[in-house]
Amino acid sequence: MHFFRLLKIILIAYRFGLDEILLSQLRLRILKLFLLRPFRPQLKKPRAVRLRLALEALGPIFIKFGQMLSTRRDLLAQDFADELAMLQDQVPPFPSEQALKILKSVYKKPVNEVFLEFDDKPVASASVAQVHFAVLQDGTPAAVKILRPSIAPVIAHDVALMEASARLLESIWPDGKRLKLREVVAEFARHLDDELDLIREAANCSQLRRNFLNSPLLLVPEVYWDYCHPEVMVMERMIGTPISHVETLRKKGIDIPQLARMGVEIFFTQVFRDGYFHADMHPGNIFVGDDGRYIAVDFGIMGALSEQDKNYLAQNFLAFFRRDYRRVAQAHIEAGWAPRNTRVDDFEAAIRAVCEPIFDRPLKEIYFGRVLLRLFQASRQFNVEIQPQLVLLQKTLLNVEGLGRDLNPELDLWKTAKPFLENWMAEQIGIRGLVTHLQKEATNWAVILPQLPRLIHYNLDQQRSQNLEDRLAELVTQQKQQNRILALVVVLLVGLLFAQTYL
Ligand SMILES: Nc1ncnc2c1ncn2[C@@H]1O[C@H](COP(=O)(O)OP(=O)(O)OP(=O)(O)O)[C@@H](O)[C@H]1O
Numbered sequence: 001m002h003f004f005r006l007l008k009i010i011l012i013a014y015r016f017g018l019d020e021i022l023l024s025q026l027r028l029r030i031l032k033l034f035l036l037r038p039f040r041p042q043l044k045k046p047r048a049v050r051l052r053l054a055l056e057a058l059g060p061i062f063i064k065f066g067q068m069l070s071t072r073r074d075l076l077a078q079d080f081a082d083e084l085a086m087l088q089d090q091v092p093p094f095p096s097e098q099a100l101k102i103l104k105s106v107y108k109k110p111v112n113e114v115f116l117e118f119d120d121k122p123v124a125s126a127s128v129a130q131v132h133f134a135v136l137q138d139g140t141p142a143a144v145k146i147l148r149p150s151i152a153p154v155i156a157h158d159v160a161l162m163e164a165s166a167r168l169l170e171s172i173w174p175d176g177k178r179l180k181l182r183e184v185v186a187e188f189a190r191h192l193d194d195e196l197d198l199i200r201e202a203a204n205c206s207q208l209r210r211n212f213l214n215s216p217l218l219l220v221p222e223v224y225w226d227y228c229h230p231e232v233m234v235m236e237r238m239i240g241t242p243i244s245h246v247e248t249l250r251k252k253g254i255d256i257p258q259l260a261r262m263g264v265e266i267f268f269t270q271v272f273r274d275g276y277f278h279a280d281m282h283p284g285n286i287f288v289g290d291d292g293r294y295i296a297v298d299f300g301i302m303g304a305l306s307e308q309d310k311n312y313l314a315q316n317f318l319a320f321f322r323r324d325y326r327r328v329a330q331a332h333i334e335a336g337w338a339p340r341n342t343r344v345d346d347f348e349a350a351i352r353a354v355c356e357p358i359f360d361r362p363l364k365e366i367y368f369g370r371v372l373l374r375l376f377q378a379s380r381q382f383n384v385e386i387q388p389q390l391v392l393l394q395k396t397l398l399n400v401e402g403l404g405r406d407l408n409p410e411l412d413l414w415k416t417a418k419p420f421l422e423n424w425m426a427e428q429i430g431i432r433g434l435v436t437h438l439q440k441e442a443t444n445w446a447v448i449l450p451q452l453p454r455l456i457h458y459n460l461d462q463q464r465s466q467n468l469e470d471r472l473a474e475l476v477t478q479q480k481q482q483n484r485i486l487a488l489v490v491v492l493l494v495g496l497l498f499a500q501t502y503l
Pocket residue numbers: 123124125126127128129130131143145221235236237238239284285297298299300
């Protein structure tokens with residue numbers, strides 16, 4: 001089976017002229033003779049379009065791979081990244097009999113005993129899962145997400161082929177190593193693994209819901225844990241209008257510019273308050289409730305940021321908007337992103353060269369996502385390894401900005417974001433910073449404080465016995481010195497006595 005799949009990959013790659021992209025670098029003229037240009041009409045299309053079409057022909061897992069690849073703008077040329085971002089996974093739904101069979105095997109009883117109602121017709125279907133509406137026994141409307149049957153072996157199989165292709169390409173294609181193909185495939189495999197476990201997705205959903213409980217900005221479905229399994233996730237059914245249906249939203253009396261501002265606010269709250277963000281913010285996953293609040297679904301990919309990441313981001317953004325490129329360079333080095341021995345002057349100049357042109361535009365037109373991307377690109381020459389969570393963040397930022405600007409082209413992102421960054425910075429430094437850090441350490445204090453008297457006593461005791469030991473050693477040394485002097489005096493006296501008596 002592997003062999004036939006590999007053969008299919010080779011044939012599709014050939015049909016869409018992907019060999020040309022490779023061979024353009026290899027200078028293997030003899031091989032180029034086999035390209036048979038006239039028989040391949042696809043070769044007239046631009047290279048990035050051909051790659052997109054080839055991935056579409058290879059099926060849903062390769063499409064997902066291309067979608068992920070499109071977010072690695074730090075690695076890919078722009079034409080590839082733009083084209084791959086257009087990949088759509090329109091996968092036909094799997095038959096409802098199969099859905100019912102999966103549910104029966106998971107719950108160990110027929111579906112009509114689990115749910116009061118179950119809608120056979122799926123609301124949506126994608127490469128990994130599909131969603132059906134249902135009603136719980138107590139009458140609560142729910143959404144049921146079910147993994148595609150036997151998706152795990154299909155994924156394992158395709159990922160194995162991708163790994164083999166990546167290894168091959170890295171060894172024969174000069175760009176293969178630079179693009180870190182094997183690492184990219186490994187990261188993709190990790191993402192897919194996460195998406196294959198709906199308990200993990202349910203946990204992500206539940207964490208985000210807790211972070212935004214009673215928020216006037218964002219609604220997140222409640223997870224119905226009693227019904228959740230690795231292959232099935234059951235959650236609150238949300239009612240809203242897709243964010244892309246702007247006209248419908250307007251008719252419903254939603255304030256669109258306000259909606260755009262709220263979107264940016266939600267994103268910055270997730271990043272700078274919680275360090276935990278929804279990282280799959282494409283319009284299909286965002287709805288707006290009739291009360292004007294955002295509704296998020298699909299929690300397969302989430303990003304998490306450490307305090308150090310947040311610090312790095314806030315410092316970079318603030319320094320960037322003050323055009324303080326030296327500070328940007330220093331922040332990279334201090335955070336350990338750039339090697340310690342990086343020359344600040346050179347790094348500063350490189351950052352200036354990529355960032356300064358952005359300031360040709362009015363501040364409200366500056367895309368944060370692009371700023372980050374530029375910073376990543378400048379950093380690459382200085383051996384800065386961009387962390388996966390920052391790549392996710394940059395991708396999400398581009399999504400959020402795109403969305404915000406679609407809703408309101410006049411949206412001033414900097415004005416919306418600045419208070420978040422400044423507030424966060426204020427919380428990190430000065431008296432407020434001290435109070436925040438003390439509060440964060442409070443739970444540790446509760447454990448350490450009661451032990452303090454015992455620890456102090458123990459230490460003093462140790463010191464006292466240490467002091468005694470030291471004093472004793474000192475006395476012994478003094479005594480030895482005195483003994484030596486005494487011995488010398490005795491020898492001298494005996495000598496004198498001897499001299500007086502006999503000389
Ligand atoms: N809790 C919910 N309430 C109402 N509708 C939902 C809910 N969860 C999912 N849906 C519907 O199902 C669709 C697909 O859900 P989701 O994005 O979670 O699936 P997916 O398989 O990960 O899809 P994709 O990978 O294309 O984003 C959503 O766009 C939405 O229309």
